[in-house]
Amino acid sequence: MSTRFLEILGAWLLAIIWVLPLLYAVWTAFHPAEFATSFTLMAPLTLDNFRHAWDAAPFARYFINTTMLVTLILVAQFLVCTPAAFAFARLDFPGRDTVFAVVLVQLMVMPDVLLTGNYRTMAQLGLVDTILSIALPYLGSAFGIFLLRQTFRQIPQALDDAARLEGCTLMGRLWRVYVPLAKPTYIAYGLVSVSYHWNNFLWPLVITNSVNTRPLTVGLSVFASTDQGIDWSIITAATLMTSAPLLVAFLLFQRQFVQSFMRAGIR
Amino acid sequence: MRRETVQGWLLILPALLLLVAFTHWPAATTLLDSFYATPKGSRPPRFVGLENYLDLLDDPVFWIALRNNAIYALWTIPASVILALVMALAVNTAIPGRALARMAYFTPTMLPMIAVANIWLFFFTPDYGLFDHVIGVFGGGRHNWLGDRDTALPAMIVVAVWKEAGFFMIFYLAALQAMPPDLKECAALEGSSRWNFFRRVTLPLLMPTTLFVLVNAVINAFRLVDHVVVMTHGGPDNATNLLLYYIYQAGFRFWDTALAATLTVVLLFLLGMLAWFQFGVLGKRVHYR
Numbered sequence: 001m002s003t004r005f006l007e008i009l010g011a012w013l014l015a016i017i018w019v020l021p022l023l024y025a026v027w028t029a030f031h032p033a034e035f036a037t038s039f040t041l042m043a044p045l046t047l048d049n050f051r052h053a054w055d056a057a058p059f060a061r062y063f064i065n066t067t068m069l070v071t072l073i074l075v076a077q078f079l080v081c082t083p084a085a086f087a088f089a090r091l092d093f094p095g096r097d098t099v100f101a102v103v104l105v106q107l108m109v110m111p112d113v114l115l116t117g118n119y120r121t122m123a124q125l126g127l128v129d130t131i132l133s134i135a136l137p138y139l140g141s142a143f144g145i146f147l148l149r150q151t152f153r154q155i156p157q158a159l160d161d162a163a164r165l166e167g168c169t170l171m172g173r174l175w176r177v178y179v180p181l182a183k184p185t186y187i188a189y190g191l192v193s194v195s196y197h198w199n200n201f202l203w204p205l206v207i208t209n210s211v212n213t214r215p216l217t218v219g220l221s222v223f224a225s226t227d228q229g230i231d232w233s234i235i236t237a238a239t240l241m242t243s244a245p246l247l248v249a250f251l252l253f254q255r256q257f258v259q260s261f262m263r264a265g266i267r
Numbered sequence: 268m269r270r271e272t273v274q275g276w277l278l279i280l281p282a283l284l285l286l287v288a289f290t291h292w293p294a295a296t297t298l299l300d301s302f303y304a305t306p307k308g309s310r311p312p313r314f315v316g317l318e319n320y321l322d323l324l325d326d327p328v329f330w331i332a333l334r335n336n337a338i339y340a341l342w343t344i345p346a347s348v349i350l351a352l353v354m355a356l357a358v359n360t361a362i363p364g365r366a367l368a369r370m371a372y373f374t375p376t377m378l379p380m381i382a383v384a385n386i387w388l389f390f391f392t393p394d395y396g397l398f399d400h401v402i403g404v405f406g407g408g409r410h411n412w413l414g415d416r417d418t419a420l421p422a423m424i425v426v427a428v429w430k431e432a433g434f435f436m437i438f439y440l441a442a443l444q445a446m447p448p449d450l451k452e453c454a455a456l457e458g459s460s461r462w463n464f465f466r467r468v469t470l471p472l473l474m475p476t477t478l479f480v481l482v483n484a485v486i487n488a489f490r491l492v493d494h495v496v497v498m499t500h501g502g503p504d505n506a507t508n509l510l511l512y513y514i515y516q517a518g519f520r521f522w523d524t525a526l527a528a529t530l531t532v533v534l535l536f537l538l539g540m541l542a543w544f545q546f547g548v549l550g551k552r553v554h555y556r
Contacts, residue, residue: 112511
C-alpha cells in the first residue's frame with residue numbers, strides 16, 4: 001500500500017516538474033512584465049504581450065511560410081514515397097534489395113548534418129532563400145518509404161490479386177487497394193512529418209535570409225535575439241504564439257497523436 | 268526487359284533521385300572537399316591531401332567540441348531513455364490522473380526546440396530567472412548558469428532531456444501495452460516479486476524498443492543543436508560547442524569550407540561507427556518476438 005502511494009506520488013512529482021516550465025511560460029506571457037517573476041493570484045491578465053510581439057515582427061508572414069513549407073513537404077513526400085514503398089514491398093525486380101539498402105542509409109546520414117554540401121547544391125540550382133530549397137532535402141524520405149513498405153507488406157496479397165483479375169492496372173491497384181488500406185500509417189506519418197518540419201530549425205536557418213522565406217522557428221530566433229533586448233514577457237508570448245497551432249492540435253487530438261507516434265515507432 | 272523490372276524502377280526513380288541528390292551526393296562532395304583547401308577568391312581550390320585532417324588534430328576547438336559532444340551524449344542518452352521508461356511504467360498502471368500525467372510528459376515534444384530554448388533561456392537568466400529565484404528563497408546567491416563554463420553544458424543537457432524523454436516514453440508505452448497480461452498473472456501465481464518480474468520479464472521484452480529508442484537518442488545527441496544556437500552560441504569559451512554546431516560555425520560563420528567538410532566527414536564516420544555498433548553488436552543480443 002505504501003509503496004503504491006509512493007509510486008503515485010513520484011509519478012505526479014515528475015509530471016509537475018515536467019509541465020512546470022511550460023506553465024511558467026504561460027504565466028509570463030499572459031501577465032504584465034512586472035509580474036513575470038512574482039506570483040500573486042491577483043495579477044491582472046493581459047494580451048498586450050501577444051499584441052506587441054505580433055506587431056514587432058512579421059509573424060503573419062512567417063506563419064504563411066511555415067504552412068506552405070509543411071504542406072509542400074507533406075504532399076511531395078506522399079507522392080514520392082508511396083510508389084517507391086509499393087515497389088519495394090510488392091514488385092520483384094533486379095537490384096531491388098541493393099537500392100533499398102541505399103535508401104536506408106539516409107536513416108543514419110540525415111540531411112540535417114549535410115549542411116554545407118546541400119547549401120552548395122542549392123546555390124548551383126539558384127534556389128538559395130526559397131521555400132523549395134528548405135523542403136527539397138526532405139522530400140525523398142527513407143523513414144517514410146520504410147514505414148509505408150512495412151504497411152504495404154501486411155496487406156493481404158489476395159486483395160491485390162482480386163483487383164488484378166478485375167482488370168485493375170498497377171497504378172489502379174496502388175491507388176484503390178493499397179493507399180486506402182494504409183490510411184492509419186499515412187495519418188501517423190503525416191503527423192510526425194508535420195511536427196518535425198514545423199519545428200525544424202538549423203537547415204532553414206542556413207538556407208533562408210529574408211522575411212519572405214523564413215519559417216516560424218527562424219523568424220522567432222531572429223526576433224528573440226535582435227529586436228527585443230530582454231523583454232521576457234514579449235519573447236515568451238511570441239514563443240507560445242509560434243508553438244500554439246501544434247500545441248492546440250495536440251491537446252485536441254491527443255489520442256490520435258500519441259497513437260500515431262506509437263505506430264510510427266513500431267517496426 | 269521484363270515488364271515488372273521497368274515498372275519497379277520507374278516507381279522508385281523519383282524517390283531515388285531525390286535521396287541521392289540530397290543525401291548521397293552531398294556526402295560524396297563533402298568527402299572530396301575535405302581533401303581540398305578552402306578556395307581563396309576566384310582561384311580553384313588546391314588539393315591538399317590529408318592536410319585538413321592533420322590540421323583538425325591540431326585544432327583545440329575540435330577536441331573541445333568532440334569532448335563536449337561525448338559528455339552531452341553520455342548524459343542525455345541514458346538520462347532520457349531511463350526517464351522515458353520510468354514515465355511509461357508510471358502511466359501504464361492505473362494511477363489517478365493518468366491522462367494528465369501522460370500529457371505533462373509528452374507536451375515538451377510538441378514544442379519546437381527553438382521555443383524550448385527561449386523558455387529555458389529565461390529560467391537560466393541571472394537574478395531575474397526562475398533558477399536564481401528558487402535558489403534565492405533558500406538563501407543562495409546569483410549565478411550566471413549559461414555564462415559559467417562549468418554549468419553551461421549541464422544546462423544544455425537538462426534542456427535536451429526535458430525535450431526528449433516524453434517522446435521516447437511513447438514507444439515504451441506502446442510496447443508495454445502490447446505485452447500479454449497473462450505473463451503478469453503467471454508471475455503473480457509463481458510468487459515472483461515485482462522487481463524480479465520487471466528485471467526478468469519486462470526489461471528483456473522491451474529490448475527491441477530500447478534498441479529503437481537508443482538509435483534515435485544517439486542520432487539526436489549529434490543532430491540536436493538548435494538550443495545551442497539560441498542559448499549560448501557555443502560559448503562561453505566553447506564550453507557548449509558541439510560537433511554539428513562547430514560545422515555550422517565553420518561553414519556559415521567562418522566560411523571555411525575545408526574545415527566544415529572535414530568536420531562533417533568525422534561526424535558521419537562517428538555516426539556510421541555507432542550505427543554499426545548498435546545494429547551489429549547490440550542488435551544481435553536483442554530477442555525479437
